[in-house]
Amino acid sequence: MDIANQLQLVAISGSKSLMTLDLLPIGETARIVAVDWSALVPEEARRLRALGLEEGARVAVAHRGILGGRDPIAVTVGRMTVAVRRTHALAMNVEILERASI
Amino acid sequence: MSRPRKVALVGNPNAGKSALFNALTGARQKIANYPGVTVERKSGRFILPTGEPVEMTDLPGAYGLDPTSPDEEVTSKVISGHFPGEAAPDVLIVVLDASNLEQHLVFAQEVLALGKPTVVALNMVDLAERDGLVLDPAVLQEELGVPVIPTVAVRRRGLGELGEAIASAEARHPGPGITNLTQTERRVAAHAMADAAILSESKRHRLHARLDRMLLNPWLGPVILLALLFVVFQAVFAWATPFADALDAGVTWLHDTVKALMPPSLLRDLITEGVISGVGAVVVFLPQIVILFAFILAMEASGYMARAAFLMDRLMARVGLSGRSFIPLLSSFACAIPGIMATRSITDPKDRLTTILIAPMMTCSARLPVYAVIIAAFIPNTNVGGGVGLQGLVLFALYVAGVLGAMLVALILRRSVTKGEASGFIMELPKYQLPRLKDMAIGLWQRAWIFLRRAGTIIFTVTVVLWILLNFPQAKPGESQVDASIAGKLANGLAVVVEPIGFNRDMALALIPAMAAREVAVSSLATTYAVDAGDNEDQQAAELGDQLKSRWTLPMALAFLAWFVFAPQCMSTIAVTRRETNGWKWPAFMLAYLFGLAYVAAGATYWIAVAAGL
Numbered sequence: 001m002d003i004a005n006q007l008q009l010v011a012i013s014g015s016k017s018l019m020t021l022d023l024l025p026i027g028e029t030a031r032i033v034a035v036d037w038s039a040l041v042p043e044e045a046r047r048l049r050a051l052g053l054e055e056g057a058r059v060a061v062a063h064r065g066i067l068g069g070r071d072p073i074a075v076t077v078g079r080m081t082v083a084v085r086r087t088h089a090l091a092m093n094v095e096i097l098e099r100a101s102i
Numbered sequence: 103m104s105r106p107r108k109v110a111l112v113g114n115p116n117a118g119k120s121a122l123f124n125a126l127t128g129a130r131q132k133i134a135n136y137p138g139v140t141v142e143r144k145s146g147r148f149i150l151p152t153g154e155p156v157e158m159t160d161l162p163g164a165y166g167l168d169p170t171s172p173d174e175e176v177t178s179k180v181i182s183g184h185f186p187g188e189a190a191p192d193v194l195i196v197v198l199d200a201s202n203l204e205q206h207l208v209f210a211q212e213v214l215a216l217g218k219p220t221v222v223a224l225n226m227v228d229l230a231e232r233d234g235l236v237l238d239p240a241v242l243q244e245e246l247g248v249p250v251i252p253t254v255a256v257r258r259r260g261l262g263e264l265g266e267a268i269a270s271a272e273a274r275h276p277g278p279g280i281t282n283l284t285q286t287e288r289r290v291a292a293h294a295m296a297d298a299a300i301l302s303e304s305k306r307h308r309l310h311a312r313l314d315r316m317l318l319n320p321w322l323g324p325v326i327l328l329a330l331l332f333v334v335f336q337a338v339f340a341w342a343t344p345f346a347d348a349l350d351a352g353v354t355w356l357h358d359t360v361k362a363l364m365p366p367s368l369l370r371d372l373i374t375e376g377v378i379s380g381v382g383a384v385v386v387f388l389p390q391i392v393i394l395f396a397f398i399l400a401m402e403a404s405g406y407m408a409r410a411a412f413l414m415d416r417l418m419a420r421v422g423l424s425g426r427s428f429i430p431l432l433s434s435f436a437c438a439i440p441g442i443m444a445t446r447s448i449t450d451p452k453d454r455l456t457t458i459l460i461a462p463m464m465t466c467s468a469r470l471p472v473y474a475v476i477i478a479a480f481i482p483n484t485n486v487g488g489g490v491g492l493q494g495l496v497l498f499a500l501y502v503a504g505v506l507g508a509m510l511v512a513l514i515l516r517r518s519v520t521k522g523e524a525s526g527f528i529m530e531l532p533k534y535q536l537p538r539l540k541d542m543a544i545g546l547w548q549r550a551w552i553f554l555r556r557a558g559t560i561i562f563t564v565t566v567v568l569w570i571l572l573n574f575p576q577a578k579p580g581e582s583q584v585d586a587s588i589a590g591k592l593a594n595g596l597a598v599v600v601e602p603i604g605f606n607r608d609m610a611l612a613l614i615p616a617m618a619a620r621e622v623a624v625s626s627l628a629t630t631y632a633v634d635a636g637d638n639e640d641q642q643a644a645e646l647g648d649q650l651k652s653r654w655t656l657p658m659a660l661a662f663l664a665w666f667v668f669a670p671q672c673m674s675t676i677a678v679t680r681r682e683t684n685g686w687k688w689p690a691f692m693l694a695y696l697f698g699l700a701y702v703a704a705g706a707t708y709w710i711a712v713a714a715g716l
Contacts, residue, residue, distance in 0.1 A: 043449050050285075072425065083411075083415070
């Protein structure tokens with residue numbers, strides 16, 4: 001997905017359901033619309049891609065932090081659960097999907 | 103006859119590769135290291151249905167051929183034939199988790215693009231069915247262009263078919279290979295293939311999510327983890343006791359029997375006081391090691407270890423590490439060697455180096471003999487209230503001292519020598535699974551064997567050498583044997599250095615052979631006092647604890663304990679560190695800083711205890 005497509009997606013979806021992944025409420029399903037790969041360490045960016053956490057992926061936040069903290073975050077992607085740090089989630093822009101489209 | 107053909111198992115982590123490997127090769131596996139790295143190389147023999155034996159290797163799990171960790175680098179290099187000294191495999195088996203196809207097919211396509219003879223094992227189809235997922239392997243076979251065999255490793259389902267496919271893989275090759283795609287194209291293709299292969303899918307299985315809701319609960323999760331760790335350490339000490347006592351009785355029986363059967367001579371003493379007492383003092387710790395590893399293996403096989411890493415990540419982040427370091431550090435409580443080897447899955451090199459450097463501070467099982475003997479001799483077995491014994495409390499304090507020391511050092515290292523970007527934490531949380539008895543048994547047997555081999559080689563050799571150094575030259579009448587011996591003279595030199603921290607000559611003497619392994623300190627103290635007792639039967643019969651009590655003061659004993667919290671007295675750990683960090687720089691650094699810490703800690707303990715009038 002190139003930048004133009006991403007911008008288009010952002011434009012279509014409107015700002016209301018757009019946020020970074022770390023703010024996605026538990027239980028909501030969303031689609032990753034853009035990732036700021038330059039904000040991530042190259043190896044970690046590759047690891048995230050290898051686990052399917054990239055543009056177009058459908059994700060949900062399953063668990064968040066311990067003892068009231070916000071770090072780390074357990075994200076479900078496909079049939080997998082992946083633990084990431086909040087800094088990774090901050091680099092990912094997601095769009096909440098309507099319940100009907102889940 | 104030419105060498106057997108080589109078959110390698112590849113796949114994403116958590117594809118059930120190791121279980122399939124165990125099912126194919128049985129218990130007779132060879133574990134070694136790939137030269138230059140501490141990634142375990144597991145190989146075994148598998149007989150094809152044609153009767154042809156092949157060499158089967160289990161490659162480390164990887165998410166892609168473009169490596170992001172030392173683990174993945176080995177897999178990538180071995181597959182492509184670029185690993186020095188390792189012939190490229192003739193046939194590859196790509197292992198897929200049947201219930202996670204859209205993820206695992208991405209790597210499968212990358213491997214298939216290499217154009218090598220390949221067979222796909224569609225593994226854990228039973229778990230997929232349990233999750234309500236019915237798959238059609240024929241569709242996948244059509245799409246991938248290579249045989250796709252449904253397998254259930256733990257029930258040995260599909261192994262025969264897999265063997266037949268391996269036998270004919272090279273003849274069938276080249277198949278219609280998949281052209282080179284980009285990562286994103288592969289992911290799109292993987293989704294399409296998975297969708298096509300799924301015949302029916304009922305409501306997703308909920309057990310997994312329910313367990314996670316409880317075990318990863320922000321408040322309950324840490325409590326459960328803490329309770330589990332408490333049970334583990336409790337078990338290591340309580341459950342092991344009857345077995346350790348039985349082993350101890352066996353060693354004593356052997357010692358007495360040999361002594362009664364042989365005529366008195368230097369050779370008899372070498373066998374009884376040197377070999378049997380020395381090696382026996384170490385072997386009695388086998389039950390504790392087996393129990394600790396049983397818990398660690400079960401936590402790993404069940405999928406809980408990744409959750410523990412998730413829960414610990416926040417605490418580890420405080421000292422600049424990540425949850426990934428928790429697994430190697432927990433393993434280090436059994437032994438730093440598998441602990442250091444487990445760091446290979448850590449992506450960030452600085453993060454990994456820091457974990458390696460602090461791993462020896464986790465109280466490994468080799469320290470237990472030292473702690474147990476000294477505590478039993480010097481700490482009164484009194485109750486400090488609430489059913490907590492003073493001896494147990496001191497032991498607990500020693501564990502805590504090691505952990506706190508490690509955290510403090512990590513904090514300092516991450517701000518100085520291993521300074522770098524804050525390490526991240528990206529980790530798949532695998533599906534929960536009931537650990538399989540057979541896989542556990544194989545894993546435990548391998549660990550126990552490594553320990554016994556160590557006792558039979560390093561500790562045996564060191565004990566014998568020490569005994570010889572202690573007995574030659576023979577003392578003149580009226581002179582103490584230890585004073586006259588070569589070992590005694592060596593110790594006199596070292597004693598000058600350790601005198602300021604309260605150590606006497608015997609303690610200095612114990613430290614020299616304990617460089618090989620910490621537990622040797624106990625056997626060398628035992629050997630020293632046995633030699634010192636000479637022909638005095640009463641004194642010889644006295645327990646080591648009583649010997650220590652009559653020769654050491656309490657501050658000396660406490661200083662000795664403090665020393666062993668930090669002192670890097672283990673040749674194997676140093677060797678593994680050298681191999682892992684590719685040079686002598688980091689093991690030298692590790693030796694220097696840990697000996698420094700040990701010296702300061704022992705000295706401070708001694709002088710504070712003396713000042714307190716203990």
